[in-house]
Amino acid sequence: MSSPTSDSPTQRLIRVHDYDLDATLASGQAFGWTRDKTGWIGTLGNRWVSLSASPGAIAVRSTSDSGDWAWLHHYLQTDVELQPILDTFPKDTAMSDSITACRGLRLLRQDPWECLASFVLSSTKQILQIQQICVLLRERFGRPVVVPEGEACRNSFPSAEAIAASSEAELRACKMGFRAPSLLQAARAVSEGRLVLEALQGQTLENARRSLCSLRGVGPKIANCVLLFAYDFPGAFPVDVWVLRALRELYFPRRRPSTARLERFVMTHFGPNAGYAQQYLFHFIRQREGRVAKSDSSSVTQPTT
């Protein structure tokens, strides 16, 4: 299969402040980026994009030909000032340790459908496995994007329509197991207009979450991930096993709080940007447990002694 190519990608330098691109793209909120020697390669919509961090800036290469880069600023949220958000975090040792460890960690603003589909696939899966499933989905149901000469061909993330037109067996062949019927139903709901993803932003957090949770395979955790990573719902607070571990260890070391108690605690303790705080906690505890993928130089195979 041949893919369209363009010989001269456009380039751009985005000035940023307090922005750790590597931590952000590796923090498990988006699953479509792959590392190469200099940075990250992925697609946004039907555009091929390469990003790499440099001091005070993000270097971009893309096949987008218009001079308008608003789509990329929006995705990366580069116009968001980080410090005012950090200032709203609770002043406790857990959060200040997290801030120290994760300085520059950001929330992206992803495409709602891609985000929903990815997180439907995430249940009891490791990040690496979710990435692998997404690669297969792109290969089999996505469409080739224009790629600079010399770069490997790459597909866009498949639309809800493309997934809806597939069969459960085809989806299972992408190694997603029991998540296949859930993804298929979500794709049908979206493509048939029973779930209007664009309408969620106008709703309250509770109603938007209820809409998402009506989908099979989408519970509170996944719904909160979608609302936090693809929309402007800064109060959405996904609690997964890692965050649960962090909360218990850092805030309730002696007792074992019930789910309801914990829920009340996160709603009141973390403030208006609770979701942002959650991402810092998540990244902090994973980093401490050594679960964050290091950049290629340090992840080369260690010699066995």
Place this chain on the structure above:
DNA sequence: TCAGACCCTCACAG
């Protein structure tokens, strides 16, 4: 509230 089931893959013992 509470396990157990659900698919499948990788890491990690032996």
Place this chain on the structure above:
DNA sequence: ACTGTGAGGGTCT
């Protein structure tokens, strides 16, 4: 190297 075992960013019943 090769095979067996367990658990992995949940959700549903």
